[in-house]
Amino acid sequence: xxxxxxKIVLIGAGNVATHLGLALLQSRFKILQVFSQTxxxxxxLASKLNCSYTNAIEEITDQADIYIFSVSDDALxxxxxxxxxxxxxxxxxxxxxxxxVLSSKSDRVGVIYPLQTFSxxxxxxxxxxxxxxxxxREEDFIHLEKLAKIISDQVVRIDSPxxxxxxxxxxxxxxxxxxxxxxxxxxxxxxNIPFSILHPLIKETLRKTEHKNPSELQTGPAARNDxxxxxxxxxxxxELPESQKIYTFISESILKSxxx
Amino acid sequence: xxxxxxKIVLIGAGNVATHLGLALLQSRFKILQVFSQTxxxxxxLASKLNCSYTNAIEEITDQADIYIFSVSDDALxxxxxxxxxxxxxxxxxxxxxxxxVLSSKSDRVGVIYPLQTFSxxxxxxxxxxxxxxxxxREEDFIHLEKLAKIISDQVVRIDSPxxxxxxxxxxxxxxxxxxxxxxxxxxxxxxNIPFSILHPLIKETLRKTEHKNPSELQTGPAARNDxxxxxxxxxxxxELPESQKIYTFISESILKSxxx
Numbered sequence: 001x002x003x004x005x006x007k008i009v010l011i012g013a014g015n016v017a018t019h020l021g022l023a024l025l026q027s028r029f030k031i032l033q034v035f036s037q038t039x040x041x042x043x044x045l046a047s048k049l050n051c052s053y054t055n056a057i058e059e060i061t062d063q064a065d066i067y068i069f070s071v072s073d074d075a076l077x078x079x080x081x082x083x084x085x086x087x088x089x090x091x092x093x094x095x096x097x098x099x100x101v102l103s104s105k106s107d108r109v110g111v112i113y114p115l116q117t118f119s120x121x122x123x124x125x126x127x128x129x130x131x132x133x134x135x136x137r138e139e140d141f142i143h144l145e146k147l148a149k150i151i152s153d154q155v156v157r158i159d160s161p162x163x164x165x166x167x168x169x170x171x172x173x174x175x176x177x178x179x180x181x182x183x184x185x186x187x188x189x190x191x192n193i194p195f196s197i198l199h200p201l202i203k204e205t206l207r208k209t210e211h212k213n214p215s216e217l218q219t220g221p222a223a224r225n226d227x228x229x230x231x232x233x234x235x236x237x238x239e240l241p242e243s244q245k246i247y248t249f250i251s252e253s254i255l256k257s258x259x260x
Numbered sequence: 261x262x263x264x265x266x267k268i269v270l271i272g273a274g275n276v277a278t279h280l281g282l283a284l285l286q287s288r289f290k291i292l293q294v295f296s297q298t299x300x301x302x303x304x305l306a307s308k309l310n311c312s313y314t315n316a317i318e319e320i321t322d323q324a325d326i327y328i329f330s331v332s333d334d335a336l337x338x339x340x341x342x343x344x345x346x347x348x349x350x351x352x353x354x355x356x357x358x359x360x361v362l363s364s365k366s367d368r369v370g371v372i373y374p375l376q377t378f379s380x381x382x383x384x385x386x387x388x389x390x391x392x393x394x395x396x397r398e399e400d401f402i403h404l405e406k407l408a409k410i411i412s413d414q415v416v417r418i419d420s421p422x423x424x425x426x427x428x429x430x431x432x433x434x435x436x437x438x439x440x441x442x443x444x445x446x447x448x449x450x451x452n453i454p455f456s457i458l459h460p461l462i463k464e465t466l467r468k469t470e471h472k473n474p475s476e477l478q479t480g481p482a483a484r485n486d487x488x489x490x491x492x493x494x495x496x497x498x499e500l501p502e503s504q505k506i507y508t509f510i511s512e513s514i515l516k517s518x519x520x
Contacts, residue, residue, distance in 0.1 A: 015479075073489055096481075096489050115461055117479045119468055128460040154460070165451045168493045168507070169444040173458045174465045175480030176440045176510045181465075182474045182517070183436075184429040191425045195469065198433045200388040200414070201375055202466050205434045205441075208379060209455065214442045219275075219377045220435030221356075229333055229356050233428045242513060247428070249509055250436045253502060257442070 005089070005143045009033045009064040011079050012071035013045040015118040016093050020070060020151075021049045023126050027150040033061050037075070057082035065089060066147070068112065073097055080105060089140060095167030098160040099134050110135035110144050113163055114152075117174050126151045132158035132166065183243045190239075215257075222254035265349070265403045269293045269324040271339050272331035273305040275378040276353050280330060280411070281309045283386045287410040293321050297335070317342035325349060326407070328372070333357055340365060349400060355427030358420040359394050370395035370404050373423055374412075377434050386411045392418035392426065443503045450499075475517075482514035 008029055010017050013036035021031055031051045036042035039055040046053035054060065060067070062085050069092040071079055076097060083090070083105055090102045091110040102109035113132040118124065131148040133155060135141040141157070148155045158166060181202075185195045208217050221229040230251050237244035268289055270277050273296035281291055291311045296302035299315040306313035314320065320327070322345050329352040331339055336357060343350070343365055350362045351370040362369035373392040378384065391408040393415060395401040401417070408415045418426060441462075445455045468477050481489040490511050497504035 072484065073486055096492060115457065117461060117464055117468070119472075119477055119479065124464065128463075130457055130460060156457070162451050162453065164492075164496060165447060166453060166457070168496060169447045169453075169458060170461055171480050171482075171493065171507070172440045172444040172447070172503070174461050175478065175482065175514065176443075176506075177437045177462065178465055178474050178478055179510055179514055179517075180432045180436045180440065181469060182478065184432040185474050187425060187429045187432070191422050193422065193426060193429075195473065197375065197390055197416070197426070198429060199466070199470070200390060201377060201430055201434050202437065203388075204377055204384065205438055206459070206462050206466065208377070209441060210459070212379075213455065214438050214445050217379055218435065218438055218442065219379065220431050222431075222435065224332065226333055232356055232424075233431065236424060236428060242516070243432070246436070246510070246513060247431070250439055250506070253506060254435065254439055256502070257439075 005065040005147055006030055007032050007064045007066075009035065009060060009067045010045070010049075011035045011060070011067060011069045011083075012075075013038075013041040014071065016114065017068070017070035018045055018048070019118045019124055019126075020068065020093070020114070021045060023151045024147075025049055029147065029150070032064050035060050035079075058084045060084055062088070066091060066143075068093065069102070076101065089143070091135075091144065095170065096164050099136065100160070103136070108135075108137055108140055110140055111160070111163065112144060112148055113158070113167075115166065115170060117178075127153050130154040130156055132156055132163055134159055134163065180246075183240075183246055186240060187237070187243060218254060218257075220254075222251040223258065225255065225258060265325040265407055266290055267292050267324045267326075269295065269320060269327045270305070270309075271295045271320070271327060271329045271343075272335075273298075273301040274331065276374065277328070277330035278305055278308070279378045279384055279386075280328065280353070280374070281305060283411045284407075285309055289407065289410070292324050295320050295339075318344045320344055322348070326351060326403075328353065329362070336361065349403070351395075351404065355430065356424050359396065360420070363396070368395075368397055368400055370400055371420070371423065372404060372408055373418070373427075375426065375430060377438075387413050390414040390416055392416055392423055394419055394423070440506075443500075443506055446500060447497070447503060478514060478517075480514075482511040483518065485515065485518060 008031045031049045034042050034046045034053040042053040042055050066089045087106050089108040090106050091112050099111045111134040115130040129152050131152045268291045291309045294302050294306045294313040302313040302315050326349045347366050349368040350366050351372050359371045371394040375390040389412050391412045
């Protein structure tokens with residue numbers, strides 16, 4: 001009988017690594033070591049997790065049961081290449097990188113992708129975050145699932161092509177949505193109106209999607225083909241050219257979708 | 261001493277009129293009559309509100325204390341022109357129409373603009389909806405405030421130029437955000453993944469804005485200048501040209517805002 005996963009090394013000390021580490025701290029898992037290319041960020045996270053750290057990739061310990069690579073997509077290649085051990089259980093946390101990038105160093109590879117937006121200094125309730133898992137070996141799926149279930153109630157099996165699609169959808173639903181909030185914030189700033197006045201509206205926009213698909217729920221000037229109001233709004237945005245461009249572009253896209 | 265507002269006529273039977281009418285029904289106010297150009301929609305709303313109705317504008321009763329014009333922006337002009345009485349207290353509910361469009365028929369005019377997205381058949385909790393009020397006479401503000409406070413805990417004074425700005429911001433935060441959800445939904449549909457998997461992510465995107473401004477909270481490929489992932493995503497969206505166009509356009513806008 002194979003023993004379960006208990007000892008963890010975190011490769012990376014950014015937002016996702018930090019949030020994962022803190023979530024795992026309150027569990028039966030033991031974090032052995034943090035690696036980061038910058039000594040400062042490695043030591044900072046290690047002190048939070050009460051473990052050792054290194055910024056020398058060849059000094060990563062061989063004592064762990066799992067190595068979680070949670071670095072920027074650009075740094076991932078460097079970290080895999082420099083990883084000093086073979087046939088360890090290696091997983092990464094990236095949305096749009098195939099599991100197989102890890103296969104050069106091991107047959108036991110996987111992905112643990114938290115479908116969430118992490119910002120430093122904003123706490124997160126992990127229990128509701130979908131964790132999307134994939135492994136090369138079925139036995140390892142069970143191990144990874146146990147680890148993920150400590151953190152979250154929503155653990156799902158998602159393969160690499162699905163995960164990329166999910167990541168793209170998340171970019172629209174989270175990053176692009178936040179960019180719409182940024183535009184709204186900048187528009188309101190000119191009149192000294194706080195962004196929080198929009199919170200109930202935004203909450204309702206989301207809440208409605210619990211009952212119907214977003215495509216059935218569109219409202220507003222573009223949805224009702226109100227070209228007068230659209231052109232009044234575009235004129236009014238003359239001093240905010242970036243907001244004006246986006247208003248024009250997205251309104252046209254909604255008008256077009258009305259035709260379907 | 262002037263008596264308060266008690267008797268109401270609703271001009272219009274669309275989403276906003278329906279939601280306002282239903283909210284006022286559970287109060288000390290009395291809805292006398294509903295007017296709509298289509299007899300069918302007038303009678304439908306009147307039966308919900310247990311009041312009379314008409315589709316002949318000249319038959320609007322002169323017995324009300326307030327006439328709430330809640331019609332599409334296009335229909336508003338027709339309804340004001342045809343309104344058969346003078347110097348009644350007339351208010352409209354439109355975000356981007358000045359209060360003064362009502363002044364041709366009365367000196368007692370106002371606006372009651374609920375900053376919310378209303379869809380037929382989706383219930384709303386009014387208590388959290390900001391109601392934005394404006395009146396030509398200060399005495400009428402107090403009357404309108406009393407009415408609005410029956411419905412909502414968040415009643416604010418907003419003049420016509422501010423209201424237009426607020427409406428534009430709401431288009432970004434609600435309609436354009438919903439369009440991002442639509443794009444995400446269509447992307448996920450191809451892999452048979454339900455949109456609801458994104459709910460925790462979207463909730464978190466909003467929740468974070470309770471602590472910081474959206475502009476400080478941007479995450480994702482564009483925010484970290486990850487051009488590799490952006491171009492992978494754009495390639496992957498080849499079969500969804502509208503989503504691809506928006507992905508490209510909004511990513512460029514985020515990349516540009518990184519420079520500031």
